[in-house]
Amino acid sequence: MSEPAARTDPPFAPLAINVPLVRKILVRFIQNEVRKVGFERVVLGLSGGVDSSLAARLAAEALGPAAVKAFLLPYRGSDPRSRADAMAVVEQLGISCQEIDISPQIDSYFARFPEADQRRRGNKMARERMTILYDQSWAWRALVLGTSNKTELLLGYGTIYGDMASAINPLGDLYKTQVWELAEGLGVPTQIVQKAPTADLWAGQSDETELGFQYRVVDRLLYYLIDRRYRVAELEAEGFDRRFVEQVVRTVRDNQYKRRLPVIAKLSSRTIDREFRYPRDWGH
Amino acid sequence: MTGGGRLRVGLAQMDVSLGDRERNLARHREWVDRATQAGLELLVFPELSLTGYFLKDLVPDMAITLEAAELRELEALSRDCDLVVGAVLEESDRRYFNASLYLSGGELVHVHRKVYLPTYGMFDEHRYLAAGDRIRSFPTRYGRAGILICEDIWHLSTAYVLSLEGVDLIICPSASPGRGVTTDERLGTAESYGLVCRTYGQFLTTFFLYCNRVGYEDGANFWGGSMVIGPNGDVLAQAEDADEALATATLDLGEIRRERLANPLLRDERLEVTITELRRVWHERTRRPY
Numbered sequence: 208m209s210e211p212a213a214r215t216d217p218p219f220a221p222l223a224i225n226v227p228l229v230r231k232i233l234v235r236f237i238q239n240e241v242r243k244v245g246f247e248r249v250v251l252g253l254s255g256g257v258d259s260s261l262a263a264r265l266a267a268e269a270l271g272p273a274a275v276k277a278f279l280l281p282y283r284g285s286d287p288r289s290r291a292d293a294m295a296v297v298e299q300l301g302i303s304c305q306e307i308d309i310s311p312q313i314d315s316y317f318a319r320f321p322e323a324d325q326r327r328r329g330n331k332m333a334r335e336r337m338t339i340l341y342d343q344s345w346a347w348r349a350l351v352l353g354t355s356n357k358t359e360l361l362l363g364y365g366t367i368y369g370d371m372a373s374a375i376n377p378l379g380d381l382y383k384t385q386v387w388e389l390a391e392g393l394g395v396p397t398q399i400v401q402k403a404p405t406a407d408l409w410a411g412q413s414d415e416t417e418l419g420f421q422y423r424v425v426d427r428l429l430y431y432l433i434d435r436r437y438r439v440a441e442l443e444a445e446g447f448d449r450r451f452v453e454q455v456v457r458t459v460r461d462n463q464y465k466r467r468l469p470v471i472a473k474l475s476s477r478t479i480d481r482e483f484r485y486p487r488d489w490g491h
Numbered sequence: 492m493t494g495g496g497r498l499r500v501g502l503a504q505m506d507v508s509l510g511d512r513e514r515n516l517a518r519h520r521e522w523v524d525r526a527t528q529a530g531l532e533l534l535v536f537p538e539l540s541l542t543g544y545f546l547k548d549l550v551p552d553m554a555i556t557l558e559a560a561e562l563r564e565l566e567a568l569s570r571d572c573d574l575v576v577g578a579v580l581e582e583s584d585r586r587y588f589n590a591s592l593y594l595s596g597g598e599l600v601h602v603h604r605k606v607y608l609p610t611y612g613m614f615d616e617h618r619y620l621a622a623g624d625r626i627r628s629f630p631t632r633y634g635r636a637g638i639l640i641c642e643d644i645w646h647l648s649t650a651y652v653l654s655l656e657g658v659d660l661i662i663c664p665s666a667s668p669g670r671g672v673t674t675d676e677r678l679g680t681a682e683s684y685g686l687v688c689r690t691y692g693q694f695l696t697t698f699f700l701y702c703n704r705v706g707y708e709d710g711a712n713f714w715g716g717s718m719v720i721g722p723n724g725d726v727l728a729q730a731e732d733a734d735e736a737l738a739t740a741t742l743d744l745g746e747i748r749r750e751r752l753a754n755p756l757l758r759d760e761r762l763e764v765t766i767t768e769l770r771r772v773w774h775e776r777t778r779r780p781y
Contacts, residue, residue, distance in 0.1 A: 485547055487709045488708050
């Protein structure tokens with residue numbers, strides 16, 4: 208992936224969104240799902256990337272900037288530009304923020320496992336950040352705001368019980384290209400919308416290099432595959448390479464476990480989530 | 492019955508608490524107060540307005556019987572203004588129905604049990620509820636009315652049957668979750684319901700009241716957009732999407748006579764042709780060897 212591919216160019220019409228409409232639905236979603244369960248505030252991890260910047264933007268509008276606390280949770284290998292971008296969002300929105308360097312706890316743990324590779328370390332960092340956010344949410348009586356988008360959730364490009372963990376997620380039904388469109392429309396700083404996406408788990412990491420394809424390409428495929436339920440032959444007729452289609456189908460399938468609660472061994476006649484089915488908003 | 496006169500109607504485009512019947516009943520009192528103050532003669536509440544929509548296993552806990560104290564209170568609320576209220580109805584044989592109750596003059600006048608229970612996509616009604624098996628109109632003090640609940644109107648036959656019963660008014664309480672984001676200003680569901688409701692008004696030359704709720708349940712948003720359609724397909728009132736609103740309109744009931752003189756679609760409807768052809772289709776379907 209040599210070219211920076213942060214923008215939908217040319218735009219893919221079926222994924223184009225009405226920005227004011229989506230903004231209204233998501234802002235009210237946050238207001239409604241936070242307040243009706245007795246909360247007023249949210250915390251989120253702010254990485255300086257477009258997803259968390261957009262989530263912060265929506266939460267600040269929904270609950271007011273005083274009700275949003277962003278946590279900058281860098282590791283010593285994190286790109287300093289990520290911090291600068293996150294601070295630009297904090298200042299733009301007038302939300303509060305706190306920085307907690309996770310290097311000591313990560314390094315202390317991996318001193319015992321020096322052989323750990325980058326992916327293992329990256330997952331541990333994501334879960335370290337999760338435990339901090341949940342602890343801080345308890346301390347501040349807030350909910351943890353999720354920032355995973357639909358592309359990541361489908362491809363399993365996230366850490367289970369790490370960045371994929373949250374109480375409510377306003378972005379989970381928006382593909383990455385739609386996140387870009389909404390972020391741009393809502394005035395998320397341009398340098399954040401336009402930079403190449405990265406999980407920033409190690410220096411120079413790029414989502415698209417690691418995934419092996421560009422978001423704007425895979426989002427088109429996922430739209431046909433998931434939203435429109437095209438068959439492989441129909442996708443080939445749309446111009447998608449068969450091997451690419453099969454790779455993405457396999458990736459979506461192999462990551463299904465990340466989108467589900469743990470499998471429970473069935474014994475009784477009323478097992479949680481099988482016969483015991485209640486809405487999350489039970490009584491609200 | 493349709494001689495003329497005017498009817499002041501209102502659509503209670505309200506939020507509903509999921510699984511909190513007491514709180515919802517209190518809200519009904521407030522909306523009826525508003526309706527009475529506005530001089531309304533008919534107030535329509537959304538589908539499952541007493542309970543919320545995505546109930547899942549809460550269905551039996553949220554159900555009421557026709558003997559329930561809540562129903563006596565709702566009847567009392569209907570003394571000055573006719574009401575259409577959504578509830579889970581428990582029958583003596585322990586079947587649970589998604590029902591809309593028509594109350595008038597302090598009495599229960601009619602019950603419609605939802606015939607078409609959506610069980611696909613995001614819907615799972617048939618897992619928890621029994622399907623009604625009647626599409627019946629009923630007399631009111633202003634004319635004949637019929638109730639169809641949400642998914643019912645996505646089956647042409649339901650409104651068609653009511654039309655042939657000679658209804659002046661079709662009432663559709665709804666809990667429609669919004670979906671389908673494009674570059675359009677409204678959600679796909681809002682556009683398609685608008686098309687369907689206007690089509691019914693115009694095709695059946697009847698007034699059509701569509702009352703949808705607002706609010707969120709488990710992340711799904713109910714888009715509102717409640718509307719009153721005239722017998723020529725005109726939109727007589729339309730609530731804003733997404734916000735709570737009391738949409739009101741004054742129905743000139745003489746419009747039905749005038750519209751049916753200008754467009755005698757109902758007069759020319761060939762019921763015997765329809766029945767003959769449906770019988771043939773049914774016969775052919777059931778005679779297939781495998």
